[in-house]
Amino acid sequence: MDQPFFLALDFRTADDVKAFIEKHDLYGVPVKVGMELFYREGREMIDWLKEDNHPIFLDLKLHDIPTTVEKAMYNLANLGVDIVNVHASGGSEMIKAAKRGLEAGAQGKIPKLIAVTVLTSMDQSTLREELYINQSVDDAVKRLAVLTKSSGADGVVCSAHEVPIIKQACGNDFLTVTPGIRLSESNQNDQKRVATPQLAKQNGADYLVIGRSITQAENPKANYKRVVEEWGNA
Numbered sequence: 001m002d003q004p005f006f007l008a009l010d011f012r013t014a015d016d017v018k019a020f021i022e023k024h025d026l027y028g029v030p031v032k033v034g035m036e037l038f039y040r041e042g043r044e045m046i047d048w049l050k051e052d053n054h055p056i057f058l059d060l061k062l063h064d065i066p067t068t069v070e071k072a073m074y075n076l077a078n079l080g081v082d083i084v085n086v087h088a089s090g091g092s093e094m095i096k097a098a099k100r101g102l103e104a105g106a107q108g109k110i111p112k113l114i115a116v117t118v119l120t121s122m123d124q125s126t127l128r129e130e131l132y133i134n135q136s137v138d139d140a141v142k143r144l145a146v147l148t149k150s151s152g153a154d155g156v157v158c159s160a161h162e163v164p165i166i167k168q169a170c171g172n173d174f175l176t177v178t179p180g181i182r183l184s185e186s187n188q189n190d191q192k193r194v195a196t197p198q199l200a201k202q203n204g205a206d207y208l209v210i211g212r213s214i215t216q217a218e219n220p221k222a223n224y225k226r227v228v229e230e231w232g233n234a
C-alpha cells in the first residue's frame, strides 16, 4: 500500500464516489467503505474499487451474536477486501466467530480482522455518564485491545492517543488503525478524540482513517497531499 491512509468514502452513492475520485485524481488510493455506501451500493461498489486497484477497508462494525457474525463474515470474506471490522465489545466469542467466518469464506487472501475499541466520537463523560463504565478511556481501550488480541484478531481501531499503550500491551505487530484524524484547522465535527496525522505517526499508528478533512475541504487534493507530507515529515 503506497500510503497508510484510508480515505473514508462517506458518500451517499457510487456516482458521488466516482465523481470525487475522478475530479481530484485519487485513483488507486486506499479507501474505507462504510455503512452508508455499502448499504446502498453493496458488492458492485467493492468490485469497481478493486478493479481500480484501491486497497479497501470495509468498515461495517459487526456486533451481534457469534453465529450471526460468523455467517456474515463468511459472506463478506469473498469480496476480496483487505480489512474488515467488528466491535470489540461484542466479546471474545464473537471475535473468534468472526475470524472463523473469514477463514472459511475467503477465496484466496483472508481479510485482516480488526475490532473497534471505544469509538473516537466518545470521551470520558460518554463512558461514565451514559455507559456507566468507570474506567478511563485509556484503560477501557487497553482492556478491549487485549481482549481483541487474545481472541485472535489482527488489531484494533482506536484514537491516535491510545496507540502507545496498545503497542505496549499487545506488541508492535498488533495493528492500530486510527480515525478521528484532523488537519490543524479542520472542523472536529462529531469526533471527540482527534489528532493530527503528525501526532498519529509520532505515536506509532499503523494506518490513519481520514474523511471529512479531505472530502469536505475546499481543495481535497491539496489536503490529501498535506496528510502525506505531515506523515512523511513526522
Ligand SMILES: O=C(O)c1cc(=O)[nH]c(=O)n1[C@@H]1O[C@H](COP(=O)(O)O)[C@@H](O)[C@H]1O
Pocket (backbone or CB within 6 Å): 008, 010, 032, 034, 059, 061, 085, 116, 118, 119, 120, 121, 157, 158, 179, 180, 181, 189, 191, 209, 210, 211, 212, 213
Ligand atoms: O471504524 C471506523 O472506521 C471508525 C471508528 C471510530 O472509532 N471512529 C470513526 O470515526 N470511524 C470511522 O472513520 C471515519 C472518520 O471520518 P471523518 O471524521 O470524516 O474523518 C468515519 O467513516 C467513521 O465511521
